[in-house]
Amino acid sequence: MKSKIILFLCIICASITLNAxxxxxxxxxxxxxxxYYPCNYPLLKAQQKNKEPLMARVIYSxxxxxGRTLFGDLIEYGKIWRLGANEATEIEFFVPVTxxxxxxxxxxxxxxxxxxxxxxxxxxxxxxxxxxxxxxDVKMDVARIELPLTKLNFVAEDFxxxxxxxxxxxxxxxxxxxxxxxxxxxxSNGQ
Numbered sequence: 001m002k003s004k005i006i007l008f009l010c011i012i013c014a015s016i017t018l019n020a021x022x023x024x025x026x027x028x029x030x031x032x033x034x035x036y037y038p039c040n041y042p043l044l045k046a047q048q049k050n051k052e053p054l055m056a057r058v059i060y061s062x063x064x065x066x067g068r069t070l071f072g073d074l075i076e077y078g079k080i081w082r083l084g085a086n087e088a089t090e091i092e093f094f095v096p097v098t099x100x101x102x103x104x105x106x107x108x109x110x111x112x113x114x115x116x117x118x119x120x121x122x123x124x125x126x127x128x129x130x131x132x133x134x135x136x137d138v139k140m141d142v143a144r145i146e147l148p149l150t151k152l153n154f155v156a157e158d159f160x161x162x163x164x165x166x167x168x169x170x171x172x173x174x175x176x177x178x179x180x181x182x183x184x185x186x187x188s189n190g191q
Contacts, residue, residue: 030062030159031061032061032062034059034060035161037170041054055095056095056163059091060161061085063159064158065176071117075115076115080123080136087129088111090109090128093109095188096187099143099184100145100146104124108128109142110125110126110128110130119147121144121145122146122147122181123141124144126142145183151179152179156175156178156180169187172185
């Protein structure tokens with residue numbers, strides 16, 4: 001009798017444990033990532049080694065190539081792309097900047113792109129907290145910048161966005177598959 005009670009309690013505990021685990025969301029196939037400029041800003045701040053103030057941050061999801069044909073197929077030429085996966089990629093400028101001929105005030109924006117085989121059109125848009133590009137509104141555009149593409153000599157399996165130092169500010173570098181686009185960003189004085 002005692003062993004039947006113990007067995008019954010074990011079954012109930014296992015059932016509760018399995019049910020609790022089924023309520024845990026699955027891991028995202030395109031994990032969220034964040035890049036800062038200056039590079040590694042939060043770590044430098046924690047170590048009290050930050051000499052420059054925070055100037056920019058990009059928050060995006062990192063899809064994987066996973067054997068797929070990306071550009072011209074999964075990501076159609078001539079159509080709006082959320083520049084990553086899941087939510088629209090967001091960039092925040094903590095200082096006024098200039099990209100191409102466009103002066104951009106400090107603030108938070110979404111990034112989109114219109115890919116083509118030879119270039120991308122980068123779009124900076126005021127609408128934030130959107131899922132993908134499903135509700136993209138051209139009237140919210142702040143700037144459109146043509147970006148030449150560089151063909152890489154390797155395949156970048158994971159979509160990546162990061163900042164690198166540049167002479168008059170920073171570059172935002174976007175890499176995926178065999179392509180790289182570089183966005184020169186100048187720090188503006190005032191605005």
